[in-house]
Amino acid sequence: MSTVEKFGQMFLAVAIFAAIFGLVLFVVDRIKGRQADRVAAFAFIAPAILLLAWGLLRPAVLTIFRSFKDATGDKWVGFENYSTMFTSSDQLEVLRNTMIWVLVVPFVASAIGLLYAIMVDGTRTESLAKALVFLPMAISMVGASVIWKFVYDYRPTVGSQIGLGNQILVWMGLDSYQFLLNEPWNNLFLIVVMIWIQAGFAMTILSAAIKAIPDDIVEAARLDGVKALGMFRFVTLPTIRPALIVVLTTIAIATMKVFDIVRTMTGGNFGTSVVANEFYTQSFRSNDRGLGSALATLLFILVIPIVTYNVIQLRKADVR
Amino acid sequence: MSSADITSLGTALATEGATGARVPQTYRESKKQKKGIVPTIVATTIAVLWTIPTVGLLITSFRPQIDALRSGWWEAFKEPNFTLDNYRDVLGSDQPIAESFINSIIITVPAVILPLVLASLAAYGFAWIDFRGRPALFVAVFALQIVPLQVALIPLLTDYVSFGLGGTFWPIWISHSIFALPLAVYLLNNFMREIPRELVEAARVDGAGHVKIFFQVLMPLLTPAIAAFGIFQFLWVWNDLLVGLTFGSTDTKPITVVVADLVGTRGSAWHLLSAGAFVSIALPVIVFVSLQRFFVRGLLAGGLKG
Numbered sequence: 001m002s003t004v005e006k007f008g009q010m011f012l013a014v015a016i017f018a019a020i021f022g023l024v025l026f027v028v029d030r031i032k033g034r035q036a037d038r039v040a041a042f043a044f045i046a047p048a049i050l051l052l053a054w055g056l057l058r059p060a061v062l063t064i065f066r067s068f069k070d071a072t073g074d075k076w077v078g079f080e081n082y083s084t085m086f087t088s089s090d091q092l093e094v095l096r097n098t099m100i101w102v103l104v105v106p107f108v109a110s111a112i113g114l115l116y117a118i119m120v121d122g123t124r125t126e127s128l129a130k131a132l133v134f135l136p137m138a139i140s141m142v143g144a145s146v147i148w149k150f151v152y153d154y155r156p157t158v159g160s161q162i163g164l165g166n167q168i169l170v171w172m173g174l175d176s177y178q179f180l181l182n183e184p185w186n187n188l189f190l191i192v193v194m195i196w197i198q199a200g201f202a203m204t205i206l207s208a209a210i211k212a213i214p215d216d217i218v219e220a221a222r223l224d225g226v227k228a229l230g231m232f233r234f235v236t237l238p239t240i241r242p243a244l245i246v247v248l249t250t251i252a253i254a255t256m257k258v259f260d261i262v263r264t265m266t267g268g269n270f271g272t273s274v275v276a277n278e279f280y281t282q283s284f285r286s287n288d289r290g291l292g293s294a295l296a297t298l299l300f301i302l303v304i305p306i307v308t309y310n311v312i313q314l315r316k317a318d319v320r
Numbered sequence: 321m322s323s324a325d326i327t328s329l330g331t332a333l334a335t336e337g338a339t340g341a342r343v344p345q346t347y348r349e350s351k352k353q354k355k356g357i358v359p360t361i362v363a364t365t366i367a368v369l370w371t372i373p374t375v376g377l378l379i380t381s382f383r384p385q386i387d388a389l390r391s392g393w394w395e396a397f398k399e400p401n402f403t404l405d406n407y408r409d410v411l412g413s414d415q416p417i418a419e420s421f422i423n424s425i426i427i428t429v430p431a432v433i434l435p436l437v438l439a440s441l442a443a444y445g446f447a448w449i450d451f452r453g454r455p456a457l458f459v460a461v462f463a464l465q466i467v468p469l470q471v472a473l474i475p476l477l478t479d480y481v482s483f484g485l486g487g488t489f490w491p492i493w494i495s496h497s498i499f500a501l502p503l504a505v506y507l508l509n510n511f512m513r514e515i516p517r518e519l520v521e522a523a524r525v526d527g528a529g530h531v532k533i534f535f536q537v538l539m540p541l542l543t544p545a546i547a548a549f550g551i552f553q554f555l556w557v558w559n560d561l562l563v564g565l566t567f568g569s570t571d572t573k574p575i576t577v578v579v580a581d582l583v584g585t586r587g588s589a590w591h592l593l594s595a596g597a598f599v600s601i602a603l604p605v606i607v608f609v610s611l612q613r614f615f616v617r618g619l620l621a622g623g624l625k626g
Binding site: 119 | 468495562
């Protein structure tokens with residue numbers, strides 16, 4: 001396809017879409033009387049509902065069924081894919097890594113975000129500083145992976161380094177280090193990238209929560225002689241608790257599904273694979289769609305409790 | 321922000337976000353005294369440190385190949401020697417990066433417009449049209465946010481192939497649109513409900529039907545909300561790897577896929593990798609920096625597809 005053809009396709013797609021909707025809405029607008037509301041409701045809502053049913057709900061159900069079949073999908077195998085997931089040493093490593101990611105990223109990213117939000121609050125360069133820390137959120141995880149892979153670039157100790165990480169080690173008189181190859185610590189160096197991205201998100205949300213703390217509470221505490229640390233412990237933390245929980249759970253969910261970073265930096269090799277990456281590898285590279293579906297289903301199941309908790313917390317915050 | 325999925329359904333509520341974020345600047349500024357010079361320096365230093373990895377790669381992208389592979393980017397400060405050759409190399413018209421940049425544009429435009437239109441119509445339906453089963457249906461759409469898109473990929477791929485859409489842009493457009501819907505409907509619905517009932521009632525009394533009310537009363541008021549979600553969706557689609565990798569073909573793969581490939585095949589050609597990465601990063605960063613206000617407001621209103 002040439003570039004012109006591609007743009008042609010794009011405009012055609014948008015035009016078809018606009019024409020269909022224009023026509024439907026035109027017709028709906030003509031219909032008056034008792035049925036008008038029902039027709040309008042259908043025309044407005046049905047497209048979204050039908051697409052979701054076809055493209056999200058139905059595939060989810062199919063995938064769950066698929067996870068009980070073998071690699072090619074010809075034969076039912078019961079829980080075999082799941083037992084592979086929980087017994088083979090490769091897959092156990094995947095589960096272990098995912099657990100490490102989910103335990104480390106949300107807490108560290110939120111802690112950094114919170115400390116930084118407090119630290120930067122009211123400084124003269126606040127908005128610029130916040131923008132810089134937040135910037136990684138706009139960069140794709142692929143871009144972030146390239147940025148960090150360069151930091152981790154390895155050269156032998158003798159000779160010049162081009163990766164900042166190893167240059168710092170050499171400046172400190174240490175040997176250069178294979179950040180991405182040496183198991184199991186390479187997992188932590190991948191995790192750093194996710195923290196680098198998510199801390200900005202945590203900071204933005206928490207900073208808004210801190211700014212929303214009512215003046216009088218802060219004043220009252222100050223008059224009572226509460227010092228900085230006490231202010232954090234007894235005023236800031238309890239007030240922003242709901243926001244903090246939302247940040248933690250949100251980052252936990254994003255972390256559980258992390259794929260781009262692992263795929264780009266190590267391809268899941270050297271003992272660094274995680275569930276979302278393994279799902280891709282099994283489904284589309286090894287063509288074991290049974291195991292792939294089981295991994296996707298696992299991801300689904302893992303996300304449910306966190307989302308439920310998140311929603312309950314939001315409800316509470318809402319009622320308040 | 322990319323990969324993974326939706327979440328933080330209403331950070332807003334927790335932080336009193338939507339409203340909290342609209343507190344007038346002057347009020348917020350006045351309530352706390354400015355801190356001294358030391359905290360300012362510390363905070364600024366950390367922000368600069370946070371940016372160093374990015375700056376390192378950016379500087380490298382402007383260094384001649386021989387320098388980039390021989391010495392660290394910090395050496396460029398000692399003897400500055402910069403060139404645009406790397407960008408010229410990756411952007412040459414027959415280069416995969418150049419082609420995939422176009423693909424990313426082709427993918428992104430419909431993948432932002434389609435879900436926005438579909439979702440604003442649905443959100444209007446849920447907010448302002450009475451019909452049986454409305455609450456249950458809305459909760460169902462809301463609940464679909466927890467479905468990780470991974471569980472949808474294999475069956476969708478099979479379908480697209482059997483429809484004969486394999487290798488075209490359609491699978492990517494359709495998938496991005498569908499995956500965006502639950503969050504988009506939910507967020508836009510929240511905004512729609514904030515609009516005073518009298519306004520809609522008044523239009524109705526004047527004889528306006530739903531279509532007219534939607535376009536003439538609600539759309540103008542919802543522009544900021546739509547802009548906020550549009551930016552999200554743009555960043556999400558542009559930065560996506562998983563959907564592009566699964567449904568993209570040689571002809572249609574987006575720039576993220578090509579850059580990720582390049583890391584695998586030419587992992588030590590840092591002069592090219594750095595330039596390629598920045599070509600892919602540039603557009604979202606420009607959009608982000610220029611529209612940051614909308615973006616942060618959207619985030620506070622609970623739209624994070626992380």
